[in-house]
Amino acid sequence: xxxxxxxxxxxxxxxxxxxxxxxxxxxxxxxxxxxxxxxxxxxxxxxxxxxxxxxxxxxxxxxxxxxxxxxxxxxxxxxxxxxxxxxxxxxxxxxxxxxxxxxxxxxxxxxxxxxxxxxxxxxxxxxxxxxxxxxxxxxxxxxxxxxxxxxxxxxxxxxxxxxxxxxxxxxxxxxxxxxxxxxxxxxxxxxxxxxxxxxxxxxxxxxxxxxxxxxxxxxxxxxxxxxxxxxxxxxxxxxxxxxxxxxxxxxxxxxxxxxxxxxxxxxxxxxxxxxxxxxxxxxxxxxxxxxxxxxxxxxxxxxxxxxxxxxxxxxxxxxxxxxxxxxxxxxxxxxxxxxxxxxxxxxxxxxxxxxxxxxxxxxxxxxx
Numbered sequence: 593x594x595x596x597x598x599x600x601x602x603x604x605x606x607x608x609x610x611x612x613x614x615x616x617x618x619x620x621x622x623x624x625x626x627x628x629x630x631x632x633x634x635x636x637x638x639x640x641x642x643x644x645x646x647x648x649x650x651x652x653x654x655x656x657x658x659x660x661x662x663x664x665x666x667x668x669x670x671x672x673x674x675x676x677x678x679x680x681x682x683x684x685x686x687x688x689x690x691x692x693x694x695x696x697x698x699x700x701x702x703x704x705x706x707x708x709x710x711x712x713x714x715x716x717x718x719x720x721x722x723x724x725x726x727x728x729x730x731x732x733x734x735x736x737x738x739x740x741x742x743x744x745x746x747x748x749x750x751x752x753x754x755x756x757x758x759x760x761x762x763x764x765x766x767x768x769x770x771x772x773x774x775x776x777x778x779x780x781x782x783x784x785x786x787x788x789x790x791x792x793x794x795x796x797x798x799x800x801x802x803x804x805x806x807x808x809x810x811x812x813x814x815x816x817x818x819x820x821x822x823x824x825x826x827x828x829x830x831x832x833x834x835x836x837x838x839x840x841x842x843x844x845x846x847x848x849x850x851x852x853x854x855x856x857x858x859x860x861x862x863x864x865x866x867x868x869x870x871x872x873x874x875x876x877x878x879x880x881x882x883x884x885x886x887x888x889x890x891x892x893x894x895x896x897x898x899x900x901x902x903x904x905x906x907x908x909x910x911x912x913x914x915x916x917x918x919x920x921x922x923x924x925x926x927x928x929x930x931x932x933x934x935x936x937x938x939x940x941x942x943x944x945x946x947x948x949x950x951x952x953x954x955x956x957x958x959x960x
Contacts, residue, residue, distance in 0.1 A: 594662065599624035600674040601658035601797075604692040606648050611675050613640045614692055618676075628655065657797075664798045670771055671696045683707065684816040687842055691795035691813065695771055698791015701762050702817060706885070707739040709818035709839070711832040712748025712825045713857050720825035720857070723849055724751045727822070730876035732759035735885070736918040737958060739790070741766065741817050743810060743831070748824045750779050753786060760918070762790040766813045768806035770798040793817075811835040820845035820883055823870060826860030833860045836869060846870040847882055906931055906939045911959075914949060919958045 603614055603624060620638045621627050627649060635646035648654075665672055673680045674693050681702045684690050708731070712720060731738050740756040742749040744765030756763035763786050767775070771794060774780045783792060795813065796806060811834050815821060821839040823846070826832035836846050848870035851858025864870035871882045879885070902908040909929050914920060922940065926933045940957055943949045949957050 594666075596624055597672055597674075598655070598658045598662050599628065600693055601661050601672065602654040603627060604674075604795075605654040605657060605797075606645065608645045608648070609692070610688075611690055611692055612688070615676070616640060661797050664772070665695065668771070669697070671700070681817050683818065684813065687812070687816040689812060690816060691809075694793055694795050694813070695797070696791055696793050697771055698764070698787040699762075699789065701790070702739060702741075702764060702793075704737050704739050704762070706735055706737060707741060707818045708879075709741045709814050709821040709835070709844075710748065710752035711742060711814065711821065711823055711835050713827060713830060713832060713860075714745055714747040714749075715857065716747035716751065716825055717855075717857060720748060720849070720851075721751050724748055724824050725755045727824075727876060727879070728752060728755035728761065729759050731879070732756075732761050734876065734880075736760070738762075739764065741814055743768070743807075743814055744774075744779055744783065744792075745831075746776060748832070750782060752824075753779075753782055756790070757782070757785045760789065764790045764817070765792050766810050766817070767792055767794040767796070767802075768810040769802040770794060770796045770800040772798040775802040807831055808834060812838050815839035815842055815844060818844060820847060820879075822873065822879075823848040823861050823864060825849065825851060825857050827856050828859040828863055830860065833864070836864055840869055845882060847873040847879065849873055903942055904939065906935050907943055910936065910939050911943060911948065914957060914959050919952065919956050921954060921956045923955075925957070 603609060617627055617638055618624060621630055632646045632650055635641050635649055672693060672695050675685060675690060679700060728740065738761055740752055740761055740763040742752045742765060744750060744753060744767060753763050753765060765783060765786060769775055771792060774783050811831055815835050815838040821836055821844055823832050823836055839846050846864060846869055848861035848864045850865060850872055851861055853862065865872050873879055910925055913925060913928055922933060922936050926936045940949065944951055948960060950960050951957055
């Protein structure tokens with residue numbers, strides 16, 4: 593696996609090779625390692641490979657750089673996900689300009705059913721920060737499994753991450769540099785907290801500086817990983833507007849908070865709304881309506897009414913465990929309840945039929 597990853601990293605370093613060409617290239621030669629064993633004449637026979645790209649593949653410096661990066665990620669417990677692997681974010685994989693490979697630190701839960709991007713200006717107003725904190729808190733009250741994605745920048749980005757951490761939501765920061773640093777450095781503690789229930793994502797290798805062009809590339813990952821993108825506050829120009837346009841091109845839902853027509857930092861959101869790029873949003877109810885979500889909060893009265901109608905004591909015990917946890921596997925339920933796994937499986941099936949819980953991949957469960 594290590595050798596395979598080395599060559600995957602090396603392929604990602606070759607200029608001019610995107611996911612479509614990389615897939616054709618690997619399919620043509622057999623595997624990642626064999627890509628670098630081909631002669632120039634053999635490479636030129638592959639559709640899409642020209643002389644410049646063929647020469648770049650034959651250079652050994654990409655292998656050497658890949659070996660150096662492999663040492664770095666092994667030393668710092670960083671995960672690497674090639675675009676063909678099962679662990680690569682599924683939403684992002686469908687984007688034509690997705691990176692070939694991403695590096696991540698933290699836990700992998702980016703493929704949950706509800707993933708929201710939250711972006712905005714670095715010079716956020718106090719009202720925009722309040723709107724951000726309130727929205728994330730309200731989302732958490734109704735949907736404990738929502739994932740918040742942003743860019744760990746000043747202003748709205750870090751506000752969204754911190755609000756997610758405070759409300760026990762998973763959150764990912766997409767970086768414009770390698771994982772050997774945190775930029776801005778003032779957000780280092782927030783980044784560490786995010787690793788416990790989310791993490792950091794980047795397509796950039798170590799020793800990559802946060803240069804201006806990297807932020808635009810970062811923005812497409814934010815847009816590609818989410819179901820919907822929320823613009824909390826933005827001027828008419830800037831990263832949030834760029835991200836919104838990218839999200840629109842990916843057929844993602846875009847939503848924006850309106851603002852004072854005379855305020856410079858409201859012009860971006862108002863523009864997106866006026867041009868029908870974004871739906872107007874003022875709170876979590878608008879988010880639910882726009883995305884067609886059924887609020888867990890709205891179903892709680894029914895669950896409370898059914899709470900005393902369990903078919904067995906085991907069902908009640910297991911249900912109460914899920915009330916205090918976002919998600920538990922059958923083995924975790926068995927350990928926490930001291931019930932045999934056979935009892936757990938039977939009880940969870942009964943609760944699922946009753947419409948009180950949902951079975952997730954990996955034999956995990958959560959409340960509906």
